[in-house]
Amino acid sequence: MSIEIRKRVLVTGGAGFLGSHLCDRLVAAGNDVVCVDNFYTGAKENIVDLRDKPNFELIRHDITFPLYVEVDEIYNLACPASPVHYQHDPVQTTKTCVHGAINMLGLAKRTGARILQASTSEVYGDPEVHPQQESYWGRVNPIGIRSCYDEGKRCAETLFFDYHRQYGLDIKVARIFNTYGPRMHPDDGRVVSNFIVQALKGDPITIYGDGSQTRSFCFVDDLIDAFLKLMKTDREVTGPVNLGNSGEFTIAELAERVVELVGSSSEIVYQPLPQDDPLQRRPDLTLADQLLDWRPKVDLEEGLRPVIDYFRGVLNSG
Numbered sequence: 001m002s003i004e005i006r007k008r009v010l011v012t013g014g015a016g017f018l019g020s021h022l023c024d025r026l027v028a029a030g031n032d033v034v035c036v037d038n039f040y041t042g043a044k045e046n047i048v049d050l051r052d053k054p055n056f057e058l059i060r061h062d063i064t065f066p067l068y069v070e071v072d073e074i075y076n077l078a079c080p081a082s083p084v085h086y087q088h089d090p091v092q093t094t095k096t097c098v099h100g101a102i103n104m105l106g107l108a109k110r111t112g113a114r115i116l117q118a119s120t121s122e123v124y125g126d127p128e129v130h131p132q133q134e135s136y137w138g139r140v141n142p143i144g145i146r147s148c149y150d151e152g153k154r155c156a157e158t159l160f161f162d163y164h165r166q167y168g169l170d171i172k173v174a175r176i177f178n179t180y181g182p183r184m185h186p187d188d189g190r191v192v193s194n195f196i197v198q199a200l201k202g203d204p205i206t207i208y209g210d211g212s213q214t215r216s217f218c219f220v221d222d223l224i225d226a227f228l229k230l231m232k233t234d235r236e237v238t239g240p241v242n243l244g245n246s247g248e249f250t251i252a253e254l255a256e257r258v259v260e261l262v263g264s265s266s267e268i269v270y271q272p273l274p275q276d277d278p279l280q281r282r283p284d285l286t287l288a289d290q291l292l293d294w295r296p297k298v299d300l301e302e303g304l305r306p307v308i309d310y311f312r313g314v315l316n317s318g
C-alpha cells in the first residue's frame with residue numbers, strides 16, 4: 001500500500017479561480033496548505049469551505065514583498081489572469097510577475113522547496129506557428145497593452161531557468177492555455193465568463209472583432225490534474241510544458257455553443273478587437289502526454305454545463 005506523504009505546500013494566488021481549485025485538491029489529499037493572496041482578483045468565497053480545515057491556512061499577503069514561511073512545495077499562481085484585470089494596473093502586474101517570482105524563488109532557494117510557475121500561452125504572443133510547441137519562442141509586442149502580462153510572464157520564466165541553472169533550484173514551468181470553470185469571476189472579462197453571464201441575463205453577447213479568432217479551452221479539473229502530476233515529476237523535468245485542451249474553436253463558435261446551452265435569446269453584437277489580441281491559439285500537447293501521461297478528458301460542451309450552473313447560482317444569489 002502506498003502512503004501519501006503529507007507536504008507543506010504554499011499556493012500563491014490561492015483564493016483565485018485556479019488557485020482555489022488547487023487548494024481544494026491539495027487539502028483533500030492531506031497536505032498542509034498555506035494559501036497566500038492579496039485579494040486583488042481573488043475572493044474569500046472561493047475558499048470558504050477550506051477555512052475551517054485544520055490543514056488549511058490563509059495569509060493575506062502581496063507577493064511583491066518577501067514572505068517567510070517554511071514549505072516543501074510552492075505553486076506560484078498569484079497574478080491577475082484576465083486582460084481587463086491585468087491591464088487595470090499594468091505596473092503592478094509586471095511587479096507581481098517579476099518581483100513576485102524573485103521573492104518566491106528566493107523562498108524556494110532558502111527552504112529547498114520545489115517550485116512550480118503558472119506561466120501562460122501568452123508567452124507565444126500572436127503566434128506564426130500553429131499549434132504552438134514549447135520550442136517556439138513566440139511573437140510578443142514588448143510595448144503594447146498586453147505586454148505587462150506577456151513580458152512579465154516571460155521574464156518570470158527567465159528567472160525560473162536562471163535560478164535553476166545558477167542555484168540548482170528544482171523548478172517546474174507550466175504554460176497554461178485558456179482554462180475555464182466554476183469560480184471564474186463573473187465580471188472578470190474573460191470570454192467564457194462574459195458570454196455565459198450575458199446569455200443568462202439575456203444581454204447582448206459581445207464578440208470582439210469578427211469572431212474568427214480562435215482559442216482552445218481547458219476545463220479546470222483537467223488542468224489541476226496536470227499541475228499535480230507535473231509537481232510530482234522527477235527533478236530533471238523542468239518544462240516548460242504546455243497544459244490545456246487542443247480542441248480549437250472560433251470565438252463565434254463559442255458564442256453559439258453558449259447561447260444554445262443556456263437556451264438564451266441574447267443577440268450577438270460585434271465590438272472592436274482589442275490591440276494585440278492573438279488571432280489563433282492551440283497547444284501542442286505532445287510533451288505533456290509524454291512527460292505526465294496526461295491528456296484532458298472534458299470536452300467543451302461537457303465543461304460548459306457546470307459553469308453555466310455555477311453562474312446561474314451566482315446571479316440568483318446576488
Ligand code: NAD
Nearest residue numbers: 013016017018038039040041042062063078079081176179
Ligand atoms: P485569478 O485572477 O482568478 O487568480 C489570481 C489570484 O492571484 C487572485 O486570487 C489574486 O487576488 C491573486 N494575486 C494577484 N496579484 C497578487 C499579488 N501581488 N500577491 C498575492 N496575490 C495576488 O486568475 P486565475 O485564472 O486563477 O490564474 C491563476 C494563474 O494562472 C495566474 O498566474 C495566471 O497568469 C495563470 N494562467 C491562467 C490561465 C487561465 O486561463 N485561467 C491561463 C494562463 C495562465
Ligand code: UDP
Nearest residue numbers: 083189190191192194206207208213251277
Ligand atoms: N472576447 C470576446 N468577447 C468578450 C471577451 C473576450 O470576443 O466579451 C475575445 C477576446 O477578444 C479574445 C478571446 O475572446 O479574442 C479570448 O479572450 P479572453 O480575454 O478570455 O482571453 P485571452 O485573450 O487572454 O486568450
